[in-house]
Structure formats: C-alpha cells, structure tokens
Amino acid sequence: MSTSRRAESFHSIYTHGFFRVAAATSLVWPGQPDLNANEIVTLSRQASEQQVGLIVFPELSLSGYSIDDLFHQDALLTSVETALLSVVDASKELAPILVIGAPLRIDQRLFNCAVVIYRGEIFGIVPKTYLPSYREFYEKRYFCSAEHAVSTTARLSGTDIPFGRDLIFEVPACPGFAMHVEICEDLWVPVPPSSRAALSGATVLANLSASNVTTGKADYRRLLCASQSGRCVAGYLYAGAGYGESTTDLCWDGHMTIYENGELLAESVRFATGSHWISADLDLAKLCQERLRLTSFHDCAQLEQRPMRRVAVPFTPAKNSWTLQRAISRYPYVPAGVEERAARCREVFEIQVQGLMRRLEGTGIKKALLGISGGIDSTQALLVTTVAFDRLGYPRQDILAYTLPSLATSKRTRSIAWRLMQYLEVGAHEIDITQAASDMLVNIHHPAGEGDAVYDTTFENVQAGERAAYLFRLANFHQGLVVGTSNLSELALGYTTYGVGDHMSHYNVNASVPKTLMRPLVRWAVDEKIFATPVLFVLDAILTAPSSPELIPSQRGKAQNAEAEIGPYELHDFFLYHLSRFGFAPSKIAFLAQQAWAVPNQDAGGDSVQQEPTHDLAAIKHWLEFFLRRFISTSQFKRSAMPNGPKIGSGGSLSPRSDWRAPSDISATAWIDELQNIP
Structure with a gap:
C-alpha cells in the first residue's frame, strides 16, 4: 500500500x-x-x-x-x-x-x-x-x-x-x-x-x-x-x-x-x-x-x-471520516470531573487500606516495614499503611519506615522523607547504605568502585539491591511485613529491579495503581485533609517534584528523570489501558492517542500542578514501539514473580494470578509488525 x-x-x-x-x-x-x-x-x-x-x-x-x-x-x-x-x-x-x-x-x-x-x-x-x-x-x-x-x-x-x-x-x-x-x-x-x-x-x-x-x-x-x-x-x-x-x-x-x-x-x-x-x-x-x-x-x-x-447491507464507509465524535480521555485511569475523580481516589484508597488490613490480620503480623524515598510512590504506600494501622488499632510506631540514602540521594528528598515519617508519627529510621553499595561495587570490580563515573544499570541496581536486602532482613528481625511501593506503570514497563525493593515485597498496596493516578491520590489526601496539617505541607512538596529514581548522581544540577529515560507516563498508561483492557491493535491505540492529543487539553485527568503535555503522531508511534517491546517481550518475567496486591480498577491488574497471564519468552514481532499500519 x-x-x-x-x-x-x-x-x-x-x-x-x-x-x-x-x-x-x-x-x-x-x-x-x-x-x-x-x-x-x-x-x-x-x-x-x-x-x-x-x-x-x-x-x-x-x-x-x-x-x-x-x-x-x-x-x-x-x-x-x-x-x-x-x-x-x-x-x-x-x-x-x-x-x-x-x-x-x-x-x-x-x-x-x-x-x-x-x-x-x-x-x-x-x-x-x-x-x-x-x-x-x-x-x-x-x-x-x-x-x-x-x-x-x-x-x-x-x-x-x-x-x-x-x-x-x-x-x-x-x-x-x-x-x-x-x-x-x-x-x-x-x-x-x-x-x-x-x-x-x-x-x-x-x-x-x-x-x-x-x-x-x-x-x-x-x-x-x-x-x-x-x-x-x-x-x-x-x-x-x-x-x-x-x-x-x-x-x-x-x-x-x-x-x-x-x-x-x-x-x-x-x-x-x-x-x-x-x-x-x-x-x-x-x-x-x-x-x-x-x-x-x-x-x-x-x-x-x-x-x-x-x-x-452493502454500506460503503465514508473515506474522509477523520475526527471521532466521542471523547477519548488522555488519562483513562483518572476521571476528568473533579467530583468523580475525588470519589475514585477515595475508593482506590479504601481498597488499598482494606487489602493491607486483611493481609496483616490474616498473617497475624503487627509490624510493617517500608523504604521511604521522598517520592510519590513510597509516600502513597506509607499513607495507606498509616490508615490501615489506625483502623486496626495498631500503634503507628510499629510502622518501621526507613530512609536509605545512597550514592545518588539528594538532600531534598532525604529531608522530605524524614519530615514525612516524623509528621506521621511512625517509627522513623535511617540507614545510610552508601558504604555498603560502594563496597559491593569494589568487590565486583565495577569501574565506579575504582572512582570512575560509570553510571550503568549495575551501578543503579547495586543501590536498589542493598535497600531490599536491608528491608527484608529488618523484616526478619522485627517479625514484620515489607510493604511494596512499585506501581502498575513501572511493572508494565519492567522499570523495576528484579527481586529487590521496587519489585519484591511481602504485599504491594500499589501494584494496580497506575502512575498517572498516583498524584491525584496524594492530592486527594491533601484536599480531604485526612492527615494533620504538617503532613499536608510535606505532601504538597512531594506533589511538585518530578519523578526520579535517584540512582544516578545529579549532573550539572539536574537530577535523574524517569520520563526522560523511558518516556511519558501519560502515554504509557494510555497504551497499557487500551492494550491490556481491550486487546486493541497498536495502530488503533495510536489512532486513539492521536485523537486524544489532537486538541488542547480536553479533560482534567492530569494533576493540575503539571503543565499539560502534547504529543504528535511521530512521538506516539515512537513511544508505543518502546512500550510494546518492553511490555510484551522483556518484562513479563518480572510480573510472573510479582507479590500479592489488591486489584483496584476495571482497567485490570498485571498479576499472573488475576488479569494478566503471559509467557515470559514471547516475541513482540506481531505487534511491532502491525505498527507499520501507522503512517
């Protein structure tokens, strides 16, 4: 053609x-x-x-x-x-x-x-x-x-x-x-x-x-x-x-x-x-x-x-029908209306809280451990855990929250993590893993261990691995349960480190929460004032920060940016929803995305503190191919081993025990080939 x-x-x-x-x-x-x-x-x-x-x-x-x-x-x-x-x-x-x-x-x-x-x-x-x-x-x-x-x-x-x-x-x-x-x-x-x-x-x-x-x-x-x-x-x-x-x-x-x-x-x-x-x-x-x-x-x-x-009926379709007469939401996981969005956030929060409460009661465990980075995901997990403990009548001090600064942790996020833990009145702790991570880099003869600035996947994962090792051993020591923090979008892209903190936990309350819903959830907690005023000030500060894994030191004053590496989360969540929920072909997903971003913002699903993004068809096609390769071919093995966590929406979860079962060694060729239908 x-x-x-x-x-x-x-x-x-x-x-x-x-x-x-x-x-x-x-x-x-x-x-x-x-x-x-x-x-x-x-x-x-x-x-x-x-x-x-x-x-x-x-x-x-x-x-x-x-x-x-x-x-x-x-x-x-x-x-x-x-x-x-x-x-x-x-x-x-x-x-x-x-x-x-x-x-x-x-x-x-x-x-x-x-x-x-x-x-x-x-x-x-x-x-x-x-x-x-x-x-x-x-x-x-x-x-x-x-x-x-x-x-x-x-x-x-x-x-x-x-x-x-x-x-x-x-x-x-x-x-x-x-x-x-x-x-x-x-x-x-x-x-x-x-x-x-x-x-x-x-x-x-x-x-x-x-x-x-x-x-x-x-x-x-x-x-x-x-x-x-x-x-x-x-x-x-x-x-x-x-x-x-x-x-x-x-x-x-x-x-x-x-x-x-x-x-x-x-x-x-x-x-x-x-x-x-x-x-x-x-x-x-x-x-x-x-x-x-x-x-x-x-x-x-x-x-x-x-x-x-x-x-x-020998009906002949019109050839010039280019603009859809229906609304295509840029944020399919996030309702556009203010009242509807608030109701959705309230329901999601309740599902997360109830899921964790039942897991704690079912296991008889009365302590929880979390790694607190100062980012949006661990913040939401800590908020959920705090309310779950309050409702169970467990003391907040038995929530053992740890900030685990390392080679790339900024002063800003470290400070935010400390303030969040203290204002929530949970058990606040810090273990600096900088030396432990450096020792491992030396032991495996990584160039960074010799003082060279080589910031590769190994450098990043050494820090993530050390954090997980401490959390799980602390859980053994305190007879507690590690609460996971990674979200649905990261699991879809495989943007997690296998077997460690952002992938593995004893129970992950965020497992079915997409990244585009994280900020609205925390914003809802602020608007509803469900925590004390000092906590709300910290949450406001967290909401203004860009998404960063902080696994590479800031360079020239610029922190590592997740979306600069893997692409915009609003596109990836859009792709995930239409692929996993409805099984649409890539060309249809691209067509829908183009329709959604063809005009200035048509829904308020995104967090109001962010500037509304724009994406043309070329960008949509580029990031869709990136998404398909990672979602179909390279990251299923991580999802096949993901921990338990509650399903929160009809958009589905990626649990191999629930909504998404797939082989770990499948090729994305059929999906990539279909992309050729996109001009």
Missing part, C-alpha cells in the same frame, strides 16, 4: 472499528405522511453530510404516533406507503442507512413497523412485538404483534422484503456491525427482543420510540437504555417522538440517547420545538473484544439465543 493510501486508511474512523450512528427526532405532522417523509429526508441529508452511517427515527415517524383510530383508514395507510417509497427513492443519494417507523398492512394485518432502507432499497421490515394496552396506551386496538405474523416476507411495490423480528442487518464492509431493531415497549419488558438478538451476534441495537413524557420518565428511559446496552455489551440507540405529535391527552419530549456498553455517548435536549438529531461513533471493535472475554455472555447465548436471519 502506498504511503498516501496507508495514511488515508489510518486516519479513517472506520478502519479502526468505529461506526458513526445518529438518532433523530423529526418534526411530525400527524396524519400527513408526505410532510413527514420530507422532514425525514431533510434530516437524513444533514446526517449524510456529516458522514453518519446509520440514522434512526422515532416510532411511526411517517404517520405520527398519536392518530388513534385513523390508523385503520385506507386513505392514510396508502399515503404512508407512497411516502415510504418517496423516502426510499431519495435515499439513493444519501450516505446513511435509514431506519424509519411506519404502520404497514401485511397479510391482512396492521403492524407497527421499523423499515430499514439504504441507497434506494428496503432491506427489511421489523414489526413491534410487545404492544402496550394499559393506562394511556391502546396499541392492541390498532396493531398486531410480531407474534401474529404469518409471512417471513412482505411484498411492497412488487418486491419481496424480509419481514419479522428475527432480522439482523450486517454490513460486510464494516466487520462487527450487526444491527437489530426493536420498537418502544419492546425495551420495557423483562426479556426484550434485543437481548436475544445480542446473544445471536447483534452489536447495534436500535429503538424507535414514541414514549410520551411524564415527570421522572426520562430518568427511567436512561436507566433502561444504559442497562440494556451494558447487559448486551452493545450500542443502543434510542429515538423518541417529539414536537408535532397531538397533545390531546399526552405530551412528547423528543428524548434521544446513544449508549455503548452502559456508557452514555450522546443525549439530546428535551422539549425542542423542531427537528434535531444527535450522533456518536460506536466502537464496534471494542464491543467485539469485550464479548471475546465474557464467557458467561456466551454461556447465556447457548441457553437463550434464537435462530436469526442475516440481511447483508
């Missing part, structure tokens, strides 16, 4: 498994199908200009829902059929698949139908199954249920068209697109038709509705749509009737929503007085990936699925 064609393919949303969908509320003229048809075509043309691939209209949108016994008038029904054919004819020039509502006569029965149209052809007609006839509803007075359908085809304008509630509409050009249609009340019943359709492979569920508005009903609709999309692991489009319906006894709010696996992607304003529509890009590839993992979903399918007919 040429460079230009590869670039065009890469930048299209359809290449990466997305599909642009819309829900529309058309201004309706009850009993005037020709005017309704014109309005439907007008909205469809607008959607076509925005590269929408599917647009769904309300229930009985060609006739209007609120015409009561006029549904039995031949003049009206014939007018509906004529108007339907006019929409079909107009669709020849329109890009999206159209789903519109109409009352249709089939086998001497009248059905409340959804009609699926594309490029001048009707591909299927779906009748409503559950007809409400209670309180304000009288649908059984007018319509027959899909249960009473005799034929599996309907003849319209001399053409036999697939007819029935068992239709799934597939798009061969867009793998993963499989649409099922249901109508209003079908969603309100205990087992909606879309549930069985999803178990048979439908990923896009469309609902044409004319649900009238009453106080509180919109919240219930949201609950139903969110729940159905989540249970079915599907996209759910809900298009409700709006302005123009008769208000003789009822009113209509034109409510529309688009959900994906329980997440709201788009929602309309309510009570608009004209036609309007909403759109969003469904991630079909993510839905399919999610279903791959859910064994219980497929177990249910074995019990509940029904034979379904497949109808192929």
Whole structure:
C-alpha cells in the first residue's frame, strides 16, 4: 500500500472499528405522511453530510404516533406507503442507512413497523412485538404483534422484503456491525427482543420510540437504555417522538440517547420545538473484544439465543471520516470531573487500606516495614499503611519506615522523607547504605568502585539491591511485613529491579495503581485533609517534584528523570489501558492517542500542578514501539514473580494470578509488525 493510501486508511474512523450512528427526532405532522417523509429526508441529508452511517427515527415517524383510530383508514395507510417509497427513492443519494417507523398492512394485518432502507432499497421490515394496552396506551386496538405474523416476507411495490423480528442487518464492509431493531415497549419488558438478538451476534441495537413524557420518565428511559446496552455489551440507540405529535391527552419530549456498553455517548435536549438529531461513533471493535472475554455472555447465548436471519447491507464507509465524535480521555485511569475523580481516589484508597488490613490480620503480623524515598510512590504506600494501622488499632510506631540514602540521594528528598515519617508519627529510621553499595561495587570490580563515573544499570541496581536486602532482613528481625511501593506503570514497563525493593515485597498496596493516578491520590489526601496539617505541607512538596529514581548522581544540577529515560507516563498508561483492557491493535491505540492529543487539553485527568503535555503522531508511534517491546517481550518475567496486591480498577491488574497471564519468552514481532499500519 502506498504511503498516501496507508495514511488515508489510518486516519479513517472506520478502519479502526468505529461506526458513526445518529438518532433523530423529526418534526411530525400527524396524519400527513408526505410532510413527514420530507422532514425525514431533510434530516437524513444533514446526517449524510456529516458522514453518519446509520440514522434512526422515532416510532411511526411517517404517520405520527398519536392518530388513534385513523390508523385503520385506507386513505392514510396508502399515503404512508407512497411516502415510504418517496423516502426510499431519495435515499439513493444519501450516505446513511435509514431506519424509519411506519404502520404497514401485511397479510391482512396492521403492524407497527421499523423499515430499514439504504441507497434506494428496503432491506427489511421489523414489526413491534410487545404492544402496550394499559393506562394511556391502546396499541392492541390498532396493531398486531410480531407474534401474529404469518409471512417471513412482505411484498411492497412488487418486491419481496424480509419481514419479522428475527432480522439482523450486517454490513460486510464494516466487520462487527450487526444491527437489530426493536420498537418502544419492546425495551420495557423483562426479556426484550434485543437481548436475544445480542446473544445471536447483534452489536447495534436500535429503538424507535414514541414514549410520551411524564415527570421522572426520562430518568427511567436512561436507566433502561444504559442497562440494556451494558447487559448486551452493545450500542443502543434510542429515538423518541417529539414536537408535532397531538397533545390531546399526552405530551412528547423528543428524548434521544446513544449508549455503548452502559456508557452514555450522546443525549439530546428535551422539549425542542423542531427537528434535531444527535450522533456518536460506536466502537464496534471494542464491543467485539469485550464479548471475546465474557464467557458467561456466551454461556447465556447457548441457553437463550434464537435462530436469526442475516440481511447483508452493502454500506460503503465514508473515506474522509477523520475526527471521532466521542471523547477519548488522555488519562483513562483518572476521571476528568473533579467530583468523580475525588470519589475514585477515595475508593482506590479504601481498597488499598482494606487489602493491607486483611493481609496483616490474616498473617497475624503487627509490624510493617517500608523504604521511604521522598517520592510519590513510597509516600502513597506509607499513607495507606498509616490508615490501615489506625483502623486496626495498631500503634503507628510499629510502622518501621526507613530512609536509605545512597550514592545518588539528594538532600531534598532525604529531608522530605524524614519530615514525612516524623509528621506521621511512625517509627522513623535511617540507614545510610552508601558504604555498603560502594563496597559491593569494589568487590565486583565495577569501574565506579575504582572512582570512575560509570553510571550503568549495575551501578543503579547495586543501590536498589542493598535497600531490599536491608528491608527484608529488618523484616526478619522485627517479625514484620515489607510493604511494596512499585506501581502498575513501572511493572508494565519492567522499570523495576528484579527481586529487590521496587519489585519484591511481602504485599504491594500499589501494584494496580497506575502512575498517572498516583498524584491525584496524594492530592486527594491533601484536599480531604485526612492527615494533620504538617503532613499536608510535606505532601504538597512531594506533589511538585518530578519523578526520579535517584540512582544516578545529579549532573550539572539536574537530577535523574524517569520520563526522560523511558518516556511519558501519560502515554504509557494510555497504551497499557487500551492494550491490556481491550486487546486493541497498536495502530488503533495510536489512532486513539492521536485523537486524544489532537486538541488542547480536553479533560482534567492530569494533576493540575503539571503543565499539560502534547504529543504528535511521530512521538506516539515512537513511544508505543518502546512500550510494546518492553511490555510484551522483556518484562513479563518480572510480573510472573510479582507479590500479592489488591486489584483496584476495571482497567485490570498485571498479576499472573488475576488479569494478566503471559509467557515470559514471547516475541513482540506481531505487534511491532502491525505498527507499520501507522503512517
């Protein structure tokens, strides 16, 4: 493939498994199908200009829902059929698949139908199954249920068209697109038709509705749509009737929503007085990936699925759909909203605390040991340990915290470590390991032991190894438990020293906490004032410091910087989330990252004290290759031996006993080769 064609393919949303969908509320003229048809075509043309691939209209949108016994008038029904054919004819020039509502006569029965149209052809007609006839509803007075359908085809304008509630509409050009249609009340019943359709492979569920508005009903609709999309692991489009319906006894709010696996992607304003529509890009590839993992979903399918007919729709994706119509968070582990982020931090902290409490109680150990560097990770571990001891009623002095300065420790971090330990009133200790590390360098004939400035991996790991040796022997001596401090991001990259303090411990409370969540967690502790004021001042100082392992002496006044060596943590956490959680191909991950960083900061997930970073596609591709080589090929052996620690989020953990099992000697070739799809 040429460079230009590869670039065009890469930048299209359809290449990466997305599909642009819309829900529309058309201004309706009850009993005037020709005017309704014109309005439907007008909205469809607008959607076509925005590269929408599917647009769904309300229930009985060609006739209007609120015409009561006029549904039995031949003049009206014939007018509906004529108007339907006019929409079909107009669709020849329109890009999206159209789903519109109409009352249709089939086998001497009248059905409340959804009609699926594309490029001048009707591909299927779906009748409503559950007809409400209670309180304000009288649908059984007018319509027959899909249960009473005799034929599996309907003849319209001399053409036999697939007819029935068992239709799934597939798009061969867009793998993963499989649409099922249901109508209003079908969603309100205990087992909606879309549930069985999803178990048979439908990923896009469309609902044409004319649900009238009453106080509180919109919240219930949201609950139903969110729940159905989540249970079915599907996209759910809900298009409700709006302005123009008769208000003789009822009113209509034109409510529309688009959900994906329980997440709201788009929602309309309510009570608009004209036609309007909403759109969003469904991630079909993510839905399919999610279903791959859910064994219980497929177990249910074995019990509940029904034979379904497949109808192929020759939809052609737009080539110039480059910008996603959905938010891609730069910080998938960190909620953007202030209140939501605070709630997440509170929950993560509670999980960490409870995990450590249970481990201490389960082992009968009443002392904990930590190495305190003055950095963000050991700080969070110490805060968790302090609260765990308080809740267990253990004295804080039995938290044996050690600062272990060595060849590269700065005065600043040493001072911070001391102040943190003292202000928290834990057992504060210091063991200077400079001489021990120097002796080892001499004993192994390392150049640094002879006075040469050779700062290699051996030089770094000698210091890390000495710290671990002291902590574990101190744990033996005091009959205590070593609390780990390394985070999820470091474990993903293998940015730990095998078998020593930043890799090994007796229990690691930070094991599932990504680096991008560390600062928000400590910031939350400050904002919530869960510790005494002097502690909060120290935490503020820690939050302003860059991430540094301090294993190489400062050179020309500049301390060692972790991200200068291994790349930006915000990118690595982004890569980790989308690779481990959803199994996305590298090219899709790069596309999502480009979308996330294509405009100035679009979420507040990062810590407010940091300047917002920017990354272009070249940088994204570079660091993604770096991440893949380390995550897939070179660091799994460390994760295979990682200690216990609590899982804290749906983004997963890397424990070999929990979310991530992988061989330690696998090659990353397949992933690196796929990177070639990135221009």
